[in-house]
Amino acid sequence: MDWLLTNVRLPDKIGLVDIAIADGRISQIGLSIPDAAAQRWDAGGRIVLPGLVEPHVHLDKTYLNSSGHFPNRSGTLLEAIDIWRAAKKQRSLADVQTAVRRALRAAIAHGVTAMRSHVDTEEMDDLETLAAILDVREEFRHAIDLQIVALAFAGTSPIIDRIMADALALGADLVGGAPALVPDPVASLDTIFALAERTGKPIDLHIDETEDPASRTLLTLAEMTIAAGMQGQVTAGHCCSLAFMDDQEAGKVIERVAAAGISIVTLPSCNLVLMGRGMQPPPRGVTRVKELLAAGVNVSAGSDNVQDPFNPFGDYDPLRSAQLAAHTAHLTGADQLTACREMVTSRAAAALGLDGYGLRVSAPADLVVLDAFDPQEAVTAPPPRLATFKNGRLIVRTQTEQKWN
Numbered sequence: 001m002d003w004l005l006t007n008v009r010l011p012d013k014i015g016l017v018d019i020a021i022a023d024g025r026i027s028q029i030g031l032s033i034p035d036a037a038a039q040r041w042d043a044g045g046r047i048v049l050p051g052l053v054e055p056h057v058h059l060d061k062t063y064l065n066s067s068g069h070f071p072n073r074s075g076t077l078l079e080a081i082d083i084w085r086a087a088k089k090q091r092s093l094a095d096v097q098t099a100v101r102r103a104l105r106a107a108i109a110h111g112v113t114a115m116r117s118h119v120d121t122e123e124m125d126d127l128e129t130l131a132a133i134l135d136v137r138e139e140f141r142h143a144i145d146l147q148i149v150a151l152a153f154a155g156t157s158p159i160i161d162r163i164m165a166d167a168l169a170l171g172a173d174l175v176g177g178a179p180a181l182v183p184d185p186v187a188s189l190d191t192i193f194a195l196a197e198r199t200g201k202p203i204d205l206h207i208d209e210t211e212d213p214a215s216r217t218l219l220t221l222a223e224m225t226i227a228a229g230m231q232g233q234v235t236a237g238h239c240c241s242l243a244f245m246d247d248q249e250a251g252k253v254i255e256r257v258a259a260a261g262i263s264i265v266t267l268p269s270c271n272l273v274l275m276g277r278g279m280q281p282p283p284r285g286v287t288r289v290k291e292l293l294a295a296g297v298n299v300s301a302g303s304d305n306v307q308d309p310f311n312p313f314g315d316y317d318p319l320r321s322a323q324l325a326a327h328t329a330h331l332t333g334a335d336q337l338t339a340c341r342e343m344v345t346s347r348a349a350a351a352l353g354l355d356g357y358g359l360r361v362s363a364p365a366d367l368v369v370l371d372a373f374d375p376q377e378a379v380t381a382p383p384p385r386l387a388t389f390k391n392g393r394l395i396v397r398t399q400t401e402q403k404w405n
């Protein structure tokens with residue numbers, strides 16, 4: 001036995017238990033496990049969750065704001081796009097790697113053990129950025145599982161499609177895109193599905209990030225997912241227009257999304273920043289999380305952009321995303337708060353297709369110790385994280401100290 005965690009509170013169990021870890025996996029969960037461990041930790045009744053899962057970020061853009069060279073003065077999407085184009089040309093690969101390392105350390109210290117990031121793969125230079133990020137992924141392989149989505153306007157030019165294919169060959173794990181933002185969304189989706197079929201890789205798209213209720217790319221995506229037999233292998237982020245449709249229209253789309261087994265990722269921080277500008281009263285802009293959950297759709301919550309021209313907020317804390325999801329979608333009932341916690345644990349793990357995820361015997365020992373005694377506080381008042389374990393290895397331990405005079 002490598003580790004014995006004693007006096008642990010699990011969110012779905014009454015009373016305290018011990019967790020034994022051996023060979024990178026949870027070997028026992030129970031009362032008063034005999035102490036034969038090389039190392040031990042007395043959690044003192046604190047909450048332990050399975051490692052948090054971040055389903056949607058943009059590591060290639062992150063922390064651009066920190067440099068001070070790329071301020072978004074209007075805070076709008078249009079200016080953000082212009083700044084991003086200019087910044088890509090000015091930043092070195094070393095700058096990118098420094099930012100990615102900082103992001104991964106922040107995430108891991110918050111308890112993240114698996115993450116999915118989109119990376120632009122639209123220009124030849126983007127492949128060098130991707131390779132630099134893949135190198136950092138290797139550095140952190142012991143600490144975090146990192147999936148990369150190749151993101152480009154697929155189907156809009158043969159050059160972009162070739163760069164997408166090269167990115168997937170280089171090591172990107174998923175086919176990405178933003179088909180609602182191109183003139184012919186169906187052609188873009190055709191290209192994306194063809195690329196997925198050719199490479200055997202799953203799909204994760206930015207979908208309907210707009211207030212326009214007529215934007216129904218999500219419905220097309222659902223039908224194409226079913227036609228391609230890719231149920232359970234497709235993720236759709238944002239899906240904001242769903243919130244702007246009437247209930248009947250939205251219900252029809254949600255029914256097909258459920259049938260297609262599409263995982264939806266809500267991205268409340270970025271939606272609150274970018275959606276509904278100029279509208280009065282300003283809408284929240286997030287998708288219909290409550291209705292999607294009620295229809296049995298797998299919904300998770302992500303950070304999206306973090307401290308870059310698109311979104312000045314964020315610190316790679318999935319519990320912050322869970323809280324924002326609860327807040328913006330009116331998910332404040334006791335069971336709904338639990339669902340929001342699952343949106344950054346088990347539900348996000350399902351979106352990422354993580355095998356054997358969870359706090360149970362024989363699962364990989366990926367877990368986080370919270371400085372809290374009430375499981376609901378994970379969402380209602382995200383507490384400090386005291387330790388993150390990855391495959392049974394203590395990756396980071398955080399000590400908090402408070403002195404009262």
Ligand SMILES: [Zn+2]
Nearest residue numbers: 118206304305
């Ligand atoms: Zn995004």
